Amino acid sequence: MGRPLFDINLRTLAAAVALATFVSPQAVSAESISIPEAPADNANVRAVSPEVAQAVEALKANDRQRAAAFLRPVAEKGDPSAQALLGQIYLEGIGIEKDLYEAGRWLRSAAANGEPSAAFALAELTTDKTLPPPGIDPNDADAMTREATRLYLLAATNGSHPGQVETGLRYAQGIGTTQNMLEASRWFREAANAGSPAAQFNLGALHATGALNGGTPDHATALPWFEKAAAQGHPDAQFNLGLTAAQGLGRSVDNAVAARWFAAAAGHGLADAQAGLAYLTYQGLGTAKDEKKAADLYAQAAEQGHLIAQNRLARLYVMGRGVEADMAEAWKWHSLATKAGFEDAELDGRFTKFMTPQQRSDGDARAAKWLSDRASE
Secondary structure, eight states: OOSOSOOOOOOOSOSSOOOOSSOOTTOOSGGGOOOOOOOTTOSSOOOOOHHHHHHHHHHHTTOHHHHHHHHHHHHHTTOHHHHHHHHHHHHHOSSSOOOHHHHHHHHHHHHHTTOHHHHHHHHHHHHTTSSOOTTSOTTOHHHHHHHHHHHHHHHHHTTOHHHHHHHHHHHHHTSSSOOOHHHHHHHHHHHHHTTOHHHHHHHHHHHHTTTTTTTOOOHHHHHHHHHHHHHTTOHHHHHHHHHHHHHTSSSOOOHHHHHHHHHHHHTTTOHHHHHHHHHHHHHTSSSOOOHHHHHHHHHHHHHTTOHHHHHHHHHHHHHTSSSOOOHHHHHHHHHHHHHTTOOOHHHHHHHHHHOOHHHHHHHHHHHHHHHHHHHTO
């Protein structure tokens, strides 16, 4: 099969975080609205007022007007939970007239009164420019980014686990603040200890990439965090556990463990995991040898644009292993991988010797269609 599969890197910091604890601007169902959480580190959990409880029941019945009527009097008295829910009702504008001014006013009041989910929502709304903060030019990207980071930090400080994850990401990547890996680690750990799989994964990634150890990877410390996240179904953590087991990073090589975790991540559609499991399955390492299953897995990853999988699938079509030999299909996948920068001189030589002009033409047409289909998705 040529070069080994595992010339791919650990998947590192997540590009996105879990959803906010109470709402996104697109939420439309009554079930999407819940009573905002009190800060996780607050031993005296804030009691929910009867009016807020009545409003929640009205929301469950899709009666936003009635809910707003319950919420407004207590919101005006400073109840942060009522303010947050009232702001959300105006933001969604379902069953009541949408009013971004009122939404912003109530969400900002709730955030100022310590409601973490309101601060998180405002950060999200600032990031996507749905609700620019007063006094900030929405076209000033740097100012908007700094304000979003401030709001995420406010949410994190008041106990929002998604806010802690996003704050960690922003410190790790230097978004709206100075890059600071120790601060990133601090916020990831806060949420990780509370059970957030995104935080557990990201904390593991900081250790695995050496970000907390002068650039020297610390896989032994990373593994328990990946395991915690993977047990909760985090696909990138599952993939990393498969890769560390296959490569013996922080543990002994164990292909059976690698196959198990690759299979779990592949079930989420992760192309790297599909390609990793395909390699083990083709070789019969840690799992039963099955060339057809390997070809199917490579095809799934190849369709997602995975270059190694495209190259391996091309080789299988040349050899007729796990699939019927098809030089045109092999050329399709080889040319796609090559154009994207994945070279294979040995395979080039096989095409030069054995492929007919018609097979090349058919393969080019299939590759063009594949690219066209992806562009239209």
